[in-house]
Amino acid sequence: MNALPDFEHCYRAVASRDRRFDGWFFTAVTSTKIYCRPSCPAQTPKRMNVRFYRSAAAAQRAGFRACMRCRPDAAPGSPEWDARADVAGRAMRLIADGVVDRDGVAGLARRLGYTERHLNRLLSAEVGAGPLALARAQRAQTARILIETTELGLAEVAFAAGFGSIRQFNDTVRAVYGGTPSELRAARRPTAVVPQQGWTTVPVRLAYREPFAAGELFAFLGARVLPGVEGLADGTYRRAMRLPHGAGWVALTPADGYVAATLHLADVRDLSPAVSRCRRLLDLSADPDAVDGVLGADPALRADVAAVPGVRLPRSVDGFEMLCRAIVGQQVSVAAARSILGALAAALGERVDAEGLTHTFPTPAAVAEAPDELLPMPNARRRALRAAAALAAEGAVDLNGGEPADVAAALLAVPGIGPWTVSYVMLRGLGEPDTFLEGDLGVRRGAAALGLPDAPKALAVRAGAFRPWRSYAVIRLWRHAAQAAGRASGG
Template identity: 60%
Template sequence: MTSLGPRPIPASQSGGRRGRIDGVELDFERCYRAVDSRDQRFDGWFYTGVTSTGIYCRPSCPATTPKPGNVRFYPSAAAAQRAGFRACRRCRPDASPGSPQWDERGDLAGRAMRLIADGVVDREGVPGLAGRLGYTERHLHRILTAQLGAGPLALARAQRAQTARTLIETTGLGLAELAFAAGFGSVRQFNDTIREVYGVAPSQLRDSVRRRRGPDPTGGGTISLRLAYRPPLHAAALLEFLALRAVPGVEEVSDGTYRRGLLLPHGPATVALTPLAGHVAATLRLADVRDLAPAVARCRRLFDLDADPEAVDATLGADPALAAAVARDPGVRVPRAVDGFEMAVRAIVGQQISVTAARTTLSRLATAAAPTVSAPLSVDQGIGSGSPVHPRRPPLDQPGGEGGLGAFPGAAELLALPGEAFGMPGARRETLRALARAVADGGLDLDPGADPDEVTRALTALPGIGPWTAAYVVMRALGDPDVLLGTDLAVRRGARALGLPHDATSLEAHAARWRPWRSYAVVRLWSASARSERSEPRGHERKADPASGKPKEQA
């Protein structure tokens, strides 16, 4: 496991008292100091249960610091709920940033947490989650309980409670309909869970919101919420990166807001994300409110909101060559992806062409794949009501949502396109089709819980895909924080501009000091390259060798 930021360390390493939950050890003294100082950096790393009140909080809760004898520490909100604590209604611990430990890790627990956040347990149950991960349900339960203090059902239940609270506070849905939208199997289960987690009935939660905000929390048929993050967040760098690569008709950046269409499990959606001090303001328009949790998870992934920027910057800033850039621009994130297949298509299309040309080609593909269907429903229309909606994507040219933006086509839609719709060399078109077939038939998993090594092997087995493309997909689609694109021309130009070794072998050796955050160093090197030569990162695969079917790599 990588060593991350302000994570509470085991007591065996610190000599402090221990809090132990089903095998999870937390350093009591360090955790308590974080609570006493209301240190926001620890929000999401652990949760504080207060035995005298029966409430659990985030470390930065503004309430009076409890006595040490009344405190218990837990590695997850689900573990605190399992121990009988209810969520603090003042600090809202269930809305904390996700733990970067689970967001960044590539092991079973980390992959499982990302899939649970994406709603897999709600849609497919624990058997579906275990099947995706390639383990038995029993083994998965044992691993998650040992590392997070709760099994997959309890972790999914905690997420459902948070989703339900968001819907209660931001929509006008009836409570019975809302219960099923949040993923509960019955209204009784919904009522019992809300009472247990928040200490009040669902109707009381809604009444309290109406007293604070007025009678209509729906905001004209949208869901508006705040996505927390750990500061600092270099919003300008993030938006600039996304704006430069925005695919017309799918996404756009204007006036400090990123907007795009999404393809979610139950239908299309549009989102608008505006970085602000302390949070990202998110406005979601969903065809089906059951997609709230996966929509939030994908927005968080795209903006890398669960990262620990202080830990990243401390490691990179220790290198004299990067120190000035880190001091000048703290909190740089790795822009990630809302969909793994989309990111893989982008990487392939971008091989050996400019960013502008790639955007044009990708927009052409999206337009060709867009069916003529109705716009997304507003959340106050309810589930399954209103005009028919295509199950995969809205149109690109119809008003509604965020300026008529539509989702990027999926694998099946891309396979259905005629050859002339691609507008690219035949070899690259066949690479895209091979990718789409692999995803459509289940041979290639690009979901956030996929194993990076397996994805790399599967991608490089396809014609026209080499190590650079596979590594780029692993970095941006799977969120691997430790990818070095050492052969990338812009990375090497950026390294030269900063006085670093700039041949691939020497750069690889130097970059060992950046572990486990080499992906973040890549983003900074791209920025250095753009500043010095106004160049852009691009792939390195040539067309496939007709004799071998394998791509020729550039030096």
């Protein structure tokens, strides 16, 4: 869906309250000056009063305020921006991660390799709003969450959300939500979250599109937890995070229609980046209907898709961590890689000490300087890990928003890093939707279990039928390999 659907298509989605279109576009009503999700339960507006926009920011820019019933600002993210590797897609992901708030539009443009003027023109054409308007919409959502879920003073909320002044904060909240910050706080819904000492606790609902194979996703993550960095217990996944302004940790629990995320932040300015990274980790902006439509049409995967719809791509909160997992995990078991990386985090990561979590994963600079005793592996692999970490520390490779071709080229230039490692980073680190690991042992075993060819070349040819969602096929093949072997399979 590279362009806004025609009016009739959009209006039918609104009339049927079709949740599948939430995040794809937004419905604005001229008679009320309110914009909504397509699935809003309110009465369907008259055709003459309806306008459609590609983004919440575009609707806000046109003078519409957010519906307080369907909360369109908290709709599932657009699968298009989550999957696209072009400049617009990368820009949208970086804005969601708070880059504009931290580095300004100039910093965003530098990371993307474009001038500010060209970037503004490109985003305005694609989503109807430039980077400043998109960042403003995100600040408004962050402010609403902090107003409604914390006891922070409103001035603290304003600056934590990224506003430059109290006046700007008040004006934006009033324009976006039709009420003052004080009115939003007075009407807030009570929460049952118990604050953790030393942290600002913020509960958030992370929306997704049905279907959502939460059990399979959490089982995959649970089989690969790094001791002290993450854990899975009683259906809740917890992990520590290294965020732009300090450490944090999150507890994620699947619920009906959303994932309940309880964020614990050392600095509340990290709320937007933390939410963005949790969504990325769980692949919550994916369009499962599109993925399952392709994979379910293939005879080899048809029964699996019917039995377990909505399988997601387990991604990461830190692309560098996934690079380390890929390098350390070469030719060793999942358990051995977990042990090495857990010890590395305990020695070099920032302390967290909360509910079984002890450390964040270390920085690239720390790993580049790690002593030999923390890297018990062959010399060639140790040199590759240090060299890759040095590239990440210097900013020569961007593992959290870089152009995939540039990332791949930079990593392949490192002695000891080959195509499998790069493909693994593309799949789980950058979340590329169409990466296939035909030489991976787990993929080959899963293919054999489903009657597919298990020779790499033949399997690669056969996997062409899974385009453009080969990464999701990899996850299904890993799962079948694990079932056949009775243990965890894949990286």
